[in-house]
Amino acid sequence: MINKSVIMDEAAIRRALTRIAHEIIERNKGVEDLIIVGIKTRGIYLxxxxxxxxxxxxxxxxxxxxxxxxxxxxxxQHKSEDAILQGSKLPDQITGKTVILVDDVLYTGRTVRAALDALIDNGRPRMIQLAVLVDRGHRELPIRPDFVGKNLPTARTEIVDVQLAEVDVMDIVSIRQLL
Structure with a gap:
């Protein structure tokens, strides 16, 4: 049996995203030259x-x-020398813009590091800010989010599951023990 606890329900996710939207507008003094970029998969829907x-x-x-x-x-494990980035759909020009990078869970920071590399390969934003639904700690890299829906201290033996209606039928954030 898996011990699973609900951390955020649909209403809590909705409130967190509304708050983050207000914080983004406030911190950037409006939305001029702003681009929102989601990291596949759930970051896109957020x-x-x-x-x-x-x-x-x-x-x-x-x-x-x-x-x-x-x-x-x-x-x-094995990077192909002729690997081509596929599936990214960015606005034509990110150079000189403020990019809000969005992901569901921030853990070690390695996903964000990879996203920063991918973004910079597509242009030179004026600024990159990070928005996450859940920050669970345990960073391995010096990465800190600018906007957080929920800070959730966890053990390394726990898994944070984010389910979104667009992919998983319902909106819920839960935590469970790694088996």
Whole structure:
């Protein structure tokens, strides 16, 4: 039997994203030159939800992009010399813009490091800020989020599961013990 605890339900996720949207607008003094980029997979859907909330608040559509970091990860066993980044869909120009990088869970920081490499290969943003739904600690790299939905201290033996309706039928964040 797996011991699983619900950390955030649909309403808590909705409130956290609304708060993050307000914080993004406030910190950046509006949405001019702002681009929201989600890290595949669940970061994409969180980014889209943030864009919807920002549009409701500011009445401005902020460009949104998708970032596939597969070939930038440092945990791939064998990197192909002719590997091509596929699946990223970024706005035409990120150079000189403020990019809000969005992911579901921040853990060691390695996913974010890979995302930074992938972003910079596509241009030179003026600034990159990080928004995460859950920050669970245990960083291995000096990476810190700018916007956090929930800080969740965890043990390394625990798994944080983020489920989003677009992929998993329902919105829920839970934590369980690693078997």
């Amino acid at each position: 980014a889209q939800r943030l864009v919807e909330r920002i549009e409701m608040i500011e009445n401005v559509k902020v460009p949104v992009g998708e970032l596939d970091i597969t070939f930038y990860r440092d945990d791939l």
